[in-house]
Amino acid sequence: MNKYINLTDVPLKYKVVISILFGILLSSCEQRPTEQEIISPTQPNISSIRITAPGLSESYADLRHQQIAEVDYRLSINLDSQTKNFSGIVHADINFRKILEQPLTIDFSGGAVDSIQVDGRSVPFEYNNYFISIDYQNLPEKSHTITVNYQHPYSNNGSGLHRFKDPKDEKVYLYTDFEPYDANRLFPHFDQPNLKARYTLDVKAPKDWVVVSAEREERVEEKRKSNHWFFPQTKKFSSYIFSLHAGPYHIWEDKAGDIPLRLMARQSLANYVKTEDWFTFTKQSFEFFQPYFEIDYPFKKYDQILAPDFNAGAMENVGAVTFNDSYISRGKKTQAQRMRLANVIAHELAHQWFGNLVTMNWWDDLWLNESFATYMANLALAENSEFTTTWENYYLGAKQWAYHTDQRPTTHAIQLPVNNTDEAFANFDGITYGKGGSVLKQLPYYLGKEEFRKGVSNYLKALSYDNSTLNDFINHLGKAADKDLDTWQQQWLYQAGLNTIEASFQCDDDQINHLVIQQTEPEEYPVLREQRTQLGIYQMKAGSMKRVATLPVLYSGARTEVKEAVGLPCPEGLYPNEEDWAYVKVNLDEVTIKNMAKHINDIEEPFARLMFWQSLFDSTYDAKLSLDEYISFIVNNGADERNINIIRLNARYIEFTYDFLTQIPLSTKRRNELTQTVESFVWGQLLEAAEGSDQQKVWFGVFTNIAHSTPALSHARDLLIGEFAIKGLELDPDMRWKLIKLQNRYLFSDYEQAITRELAKDNSDRSKLNALSAEVIRPQSENKSKWVDNLISNRDKFKLSEIRKITESLFAPEQIELFNIHGQPIFDSLAQVNEDESQELLTAYAYALPLMCSRENVNEITKSLKEKPQLKPILVKALKNHRYSGERCINIGKRLL
The missing domain is CATH 2.60.40 (Immunoglobulin-like)
Structure with missing residues (x-):
């Protein structure tokens, strides 16, 4: 999965909390029993061996792995475009390691179980909304077929089997997203990575739909109102990378050698898809990975599906990878955006070997899965693509994410225990991706490039279609390089912190x-x-x-x-x-500091300039260099910079400093001087950028985040309505919404009518989400009260993508006083929100807390942590990191004063 966020692509109020979203808990969170009524209790409680709670613990997964030697699934599913539920039958053909002496549980979250049979005979069972339990006395042999008839609602939060109705044309699309523990929301089974299986699938679906899974269909039988799709048995792999996608997708086809390629997108966005880029980047990745690994692509076809409302960047399902359809741009992409697309394509393809062919035994090795794909994607781009600045972009993005995360009090070792799937979900962070990828990046320098490559190849060959551990990987590397890596492993993988x-x-x-x-x-x-x-x-x-x-x-x-x-x-x-x-x-x-201050623009090597500029900001963030000195340095030197990566870096940190300036205690005069200096510099850069250049788009994005004065807001309004134009700057629909949100942020001009006019032109889901964001950000007391109440009391009326827009727009940095008035219910509701089973919702809820630069706000966070000790990993991480960011802001403010 690619959950990597390019720091240049997210709203600035979240850059200070970016590692919150993908954090990992430092201490374990015990699953607690819930007061859950048992469904169909036909005999004494046989599920006492497993706690009645969401998720799966490592200890129970180990027990079940000792029970089950092998399992294959035959799965039949009925899909409908109109109903809220789908139904299915699953046959699990199981070989046990020995005659069972404990109950068998089957993972199945949030559904309904109609009946269960063992070898064709109905048996009693228990179902508690989390898992099914069957008494071992009803499984007396070492081999059985368990059949489950079930129903399950479609998801609206991007996990399990998600249903999306496109407001543009009312067409319905389905897709699955399972990692780490949501495959059991599609069908009842043993949802853990070390119980690999083969899957045979058939699906009944509406006649105008295409159905996609790990294999291509072998036949489609036409019925009166539907089609019946039949898929052959797959190779053996873990269930979290199984998939089922369906809907009237638009399809493009190509080949990478003899490997069939398909690209799919919903109909309303098909005209915007740049298929040449998608297929070119995909084929280049195949060209690099197959000889590098010395293993041909291990599956039969490769589909890429652009999915709406998708929670992550992408997901590496076997042969049917899903991508967030935000990768479809409704305007011309910058080179950085094209590189980001190429990177995520390569990342997911690398997983087909490292993760899908060879899979971690348990989630404590998730970092290796994601770190390897992170490193290999960048290596593939650096050595076999048009992108000559790949490693500069890596330094600018993933590396800074890692450094930022690793200096927080919530940092952790790369390799550490993961007690349950809640902790696994929390493990997608800057350590797992950025630090892990950086540690792998240093290994070819340490071992030798060819020795590293050979070790990777040998590892994949030895453990194909099997599960592995960290030691398997390290041992193959060490053997290939004839080097003992024990000390290296202890220093880098089992110890936290940044030197x-x-x-x-x-x-x-x-x-x-x-x-x-x-x-x-x-x-x-x-x-x-x-x-x-x-x-x-x-x-x-x-x-x-x-x-x-x-x-x-x-x-x-x-x-x-x-x-x-x-x-x-x-x-x-x-x-x-x-x-x-x-790393x-x-x-x-x-000596270097003195000369760089004079000659930073004289450095010939762009990568070196980039790193010197980063060091300058690091000094500011560490409160060694005052914020006004940093702003002065950028204004005096940044205007002469022409390298796009350095411009992106400076643009990012200009927004960062602006956010801090809105809250650091300053006199009104001094605050206005500094914020106006920033605004004027950005506007000047936007006007002076080359026509139609990437620089122009970068500075436009910054301008829409920091513009605040009446003249600047007037420029923004005039750009939107066409009374002013910047030559070469073509406003695509998403850029127009940035201007509209800016108007609403400051209640400028006809901000309400601007939303109405734009929705009349474009009623797509993107526009509706942007309209929601623009409404939520309005700095009106009654508006904030309304949306805080919606967030706390009416969450069930919104799908997750809407909740995200609400939380990310609720309190802009300069709206801290409104937060102080209306934000207390957010703290008070933490215990209530904590009971929600959706980890995705908890992640989104963390966004509702803005940047806080006062001791009072920081103390409120400390109070919440003390008074609510049972909060789940994501929320604990969020609060601790918010507190850290607030303390940083306070220290930066002291340096400025």
Whole structure:
């Protein structure tokens, strides 16, 4: 699954809490029994061996793995476009390891069980809305076929079997999304990754629908009102990557060698799909992965389905990958957006080998699954695509996400126990993706590129169609490189925290005569690591800051003397992690800081400039450099920058600083001076950007997030209604909605009518969601009261995609006083919301808390944590990280004052 969020693509109020959404709990959360009435209790309680609660614990999964040796499923499903439920029959052909001595439970969340048979004979059972229980006395042999007749409602939160009705044309689409524990919302079965199975599927569906799963259909029988689709038995894989998608999708076809490719999208968006990009990026990924792994694509076909209301970026279902249809742009994509698309395509394809062919035994190894796909996607783009700045983009996105997450108090080791599937859901974060991917990225430098590749290939060959653990992977790498990785594994995978390095040097006759790398560790995680980095040495020559030397270095411990540096040119600038080899935070030496302040625009290497700019912001975020000094530096130097990645980085942090300025305690005059400086700079950059360029789109996005003065809001209104134009800037529908939301954010001009006019032009689901967002953000007391009440008391009236829009727009950073008036019910309702079974809903609810830069707000968070000790992992993580962001903002404010 790709849950990676490009930091440049999300609203700025959430950048300070970005790692909240995909956090992992540091301490386990015990599942608690619920007061749940047992359905069909036909004998004494036989489910006491398993706690009556949502989710699955690792301990019970282990027990069930000891019971079951092998299982295959035959599944028949009836789909209808009009009803709220679907029905099905599943036959589970099971071989047990031995005669059972405990009850058998079958995972099935939120459905209804009509009947159960064992070998054709009806048997008593219990169902508690979470799982089915069958007494072992009704399973006396080592092999049985269990048949379950069942019903289940369609989902409206993107998990299980999700139903979407397109408001544009009223066509209905279905798709599944299961990771980590929602496959049992499609059919009753054993929903754990180490009980791999083969699946035989048949589906009855409306006549105008296409039905998609892991295999291509072998035949379709036409009925009077429906068609009956039959699919052959699949290869063996885990149920969380099984799939069922259906609806009147538009289909395009191509081939990657002899592998059939299909791309599908809903009809109302079909005209916007850039099929050439999709198929090109897909075929390039196939061209790279098959020889790299030395294993041909292990399945028979490869479909890619663009799904509405999708919760993640994408999901790697075997042979039928789903993508969030926000990847369909209704305007021209920037190069960064095209690269992001290519990256997610490569990420999901890499999973077909690493995750689908070879699968983790349990969710404690989820990081390896996602980290590997993260690293391999970037490697594929770097070595076999048009994108020559892949690793710069990785540094700008996933790496910064990882660094940001790893400095929070809620950071954690890459590898740690996962006690249950709730914790597994919480494990999608900057550590799992960004840090894990970065740690893998350093291994080819440490082991050798070919040795690393060979180790990966051997691992996949040895464990094809099987389950594996971290030790399996590490042992194959170590054997291929003839290197003991035990120490490396302990340092990097089992210890949390981000180390910092700083180089110090002395020179004589313009040559280095002494150079040392000093490594420090955070107080909370006192571990010093070993890794290979690269020194970049810069000198001013002919008016440019040129890189005159590079030096690979293996450092370890608190102090590493680099004797190989003796005799190299004396640096006027030294970067101790040149080209981002290592996973480490960098402190610049005094000589470098002084010269970079003067010559940052003179650095020839764009990647080096990017990293120096990032270091500048890091100093601000660490409250070493004041916010006004940082703003002044950007205004004085940023306008001359032409590299798009550096512009994206500076644009991101300009928005970040603007959000902080809205809340840091300042005099009205001083606040207005600083915010106006930011606004004027951004507007100037937008006007001066090359016509039709990516820079123009970047600065437009920033402008719609930080514009606040009457002249700026007037420009925005005039752009929207066509009374003013910026040459080369073509407003697509989504850009128009940004301007409308800005009007509503400040109640400017005819903000209500702007929504009405736009909906008359475009009544798509995207427009309706944007209209909802624009209404929610209005800074009116009665409006905030209304939407807080909707969020708390009327959540069932909204689907999850709407809840997300409500929470992300509820309190803009400058609306903190409105939050102080109306936000207390959000804190008070945490215990109530905590009882919701939807992890996706809990994630969305965390958005409702805005940036908070006051001690009073921070104390309120601490109070909630103390008074509500039973909160689930996602909410605990959210509150702790909100508190951390607030404390950071307070410290930044002190530095500014």
